[in-house]
Amino acid sequence: MQTDSMTHHAETAALQVSGVSRRFRNTQALNDLSLTIPAGKIVGLLGRNGAGKSTLLRIVSGMLKPNVGETQIEGEKVYDHARALGKLCLIGDTPDFGSLSKIGDLFYVCKGLFPNWNDPYARELIARFELPMNKRMKTFSRGMQTGLMLCVGLASGADLTVFDEPSLGLDAVMRERFYDLLVEEKRRNPHRTFLVSTHLIDEVARVLDYAVLIDAGHLLCAGTVEELQNGYLSVSGAPEAVRELTDGMMLLKEEEMGGSLVRHVKLNTPEDQARIEADPRVRTAPVGLQRLFVFLTEEKEAERHAANA
Amino acid sequence: MQQTLNAGWAQSARLNGVFRYHWKVLGKTVAWVLLILLASQILSLLMPLVFDIHFTYTGVYADLSITLIAALVCAIVAAQKSTRFLLRFGTSRLSVWMGNLLALFAGMTAVLIGTMLISILAGGVTLALANAMPRKYVFVQFFGELKGSALFSQSLTDAVRTLPSYILYTVEWCCLFYLLGCCLRRNRALTLTILIGVPMLLTILMLFPAVRQAAEVVRKADENQMLILGVQWTKVLVDIAHFVQNEWQTIQLGAAVVSLPLSYLCMRNTPQP
DSSP: OBOSSOOOOSSOEEEEEEEEEEEETTEEEEEEEEEEEESSSEEEEEOOTTSSHHHHHHHHTTSSOOSEEEEEETTEEOTTOHHHHTTEEEEOSSOOOTTOOSHHHHHHHHHHHOTTOOHHHHHHHHHHTTOOTTSOGGGSOHHHHHHHHHHHHHHTOOSEEEEESTTTTOOHHHHHHHHHHHHHHHHHOTTOEEEEEESOHHHHHTTOSEEEEEETTEEEEEEEHHHHHTTEEEEEEOHHHHHHHHTTSEEEEEEEETTEEEEEEEOSSHHHHHHHHHOTTEEEEOOOHHHHHHHHHHHHHHHHHHHHO | OOTTTTOOHHHHHTHHHHHHHHHHHHHHHHHHHHHHHHHHHHHHHHHHHHSSOOEEEOOOOOOHHHHHHHHHHHHHHIIIIIHHHHHHTTOOHHHHHHHHHHHHHHHHHHHHHHHHHHHHHHHHHHHHHHHHOTTTEEEBOTTSSOBHHHHHHHHHHHHHHHHHHHHHHHHHHHHHHHHHHHHHHHOHHHHHHHHHHHHHHHHHHHHHHHHHHHHHHHHHTOHHHHHHHHHHHHHHHHHHHHHHHHHHHHHHHHHHHHHHHHHHHHHHTSOOO
16 A cells, blocks of 8 residues: 555556645645556546645646656656657546537547547447437537547547546436446556546445545555555444444444444454454445545544644 | 557657647638638629629739738637647647647638639639620729739739748748737736737837927927927838838748747646646
C-alpha cells in the first residue's frame, strides 16, 4: 500500500506524479502529492467533492501546470510534451463537442486524434448506449452527451484513458453498462490503463484493480483494493458474539439489521482476522471501500484538527 | 508493451486529428461563405431579368475584404471554441496552435481564391448575357476604356498577378487575428481595453499638444500664427500618413511575424477549463 511517503512500484508505471502542488489564490488544491499508477489496471481516483481530483486530472492531462512538481506518463514529462500527451485520452466531466454537430463527424476527428482509435467498436458502443447516430449532438440530453464521451474514451485505444466523474448525468442502467464495458475493454486490451475519478465510491468499487484515495489535496493512501482493505473487517452475526470478538478494536461503524449486529472494525493484529473468521457464530466480509474512505478521511481530519489545536 | 510507444512525433502530436477537426468545421464555414457569395452573385445576375435595372460588371477580382472578415471570425472561433475542444482530449498546445494556424491559412486562402473563381464565373456569365442583352448587362471598367472580353482578360491577368500578394496579406492578417483571439480567450476585458484604449490614448496624446497650442493662439488672436500652426500640424499628419503608407507592408509583415510567438505564448499560458 502506498502512503504519503511514496513507495515505488517495481511494475511499469502508467503515470507518475511527483511532489505536485497547485494553489488557486487562497485555496491549496493539491499539496505535495506523489503517487504512482501501475500500467494495465482500472484505477479509481477517489475523494470527496473538492478533494483535488479534477485539479490532479487537469495536471495529469497537461491542461494545468503545477506550481511545484511534475507528472510523467510512461516516463515522459507531460506538460506540453506531445509524445506523452499522445498516449492519453481525457474525458472531462463536461461534454464538449466543439463546433461538431454529428456523431459521425466526432468519430472522424477522433480517428485522427487517437492512433489506436477503434471505429467499429465505437459504433458498437453507440448502439449499446442507445444513442441516435444522425441526430445533432446539441439536442442530446446531458446523459446522452456523457454517454457519447464515454464511448469516445473506451474506443480511443489510448494507453492511459482518464474519465473525470463519468457517471454524471447517466441513469443507473447506463452507469452499470459503462462499468461493464470498462471491464470488458480492459479484458480485451490488457495493456490499457483506465483512471476513473469519482466521489461515488461504492458504485465504482467493483471494477477497480487499484485505488487512490485523496482528501484536501493530500494522498490518503493508494494500493490494490485488497491491499487497502487489508487490516479492516466487517463482522456480522448475533450481537453478543460480534461484540465479544471485536471489543477492543477501533470501530469504524456499527449497524443493527434484523436482530443481528454488523461492526466494521480495524484489526489490531493480522491474527485477529483468522480468529474471527474461525468463529462459526459470525460472518465476515472485507470492509467496503466507501466505508474505509470515510474512516480514513475522518481519521485524517481528526489529525489535522489535533495539529491545529 | 504499450501500443503507441513507437508512434512518431506527428502521430503523437495528433496533427491529423486537428486538421480533421478543421476540415469538418472550418471547411464547412468556408463552403458556406462561398455558397452565400455565389448565391448573391446569381441573385444579382437574375435581378435585371425580373426588374428594370442593369447589372454592371467591372472586372475579375479576389475579394480581400470578405476574406479578412471571414478570417477575423474564424480566427476567434479557432482560438476559443476549437482550441478548448482539442485541448480537452489531451492534445498538446503546440499541435493545436500549429494546426489552428495552418488550417486558418489554408481555409482563408481557399476563401480568397473562391471569391476570385466566383468573380470569374460571374464575369463569364455576364459576358455571355451582355452579348444577348447589352442594355441590361454592362461590362465596363471603372478607371479605363476597356470593355467586354478585353476587360475580362485584362482584369483576370491583373487579378492572377496580384493574387500572391493578397494571399500573403491574408496569411499576415490571420496571424494577427489569431493573436487577438488568443488574447480575448485569456482575458477579454483587458484585451478590449487595450484594443480600444491604446489607439484612443495615442490620439489624445497626439492631439492634446495641438489643441492646447491652438487654444493658446486663438486666445492671442494672432491670425498669422494660426495659419502657421495649421500648416505645421497638417505637415506632421501628412508625414505620418506617408510613413505608414510607404512602410505599411513592412509594418504588417513585422506585426504578423511578432504575433506568431506571442499567440503561442498567450495560448500556452492560458489555463484550460
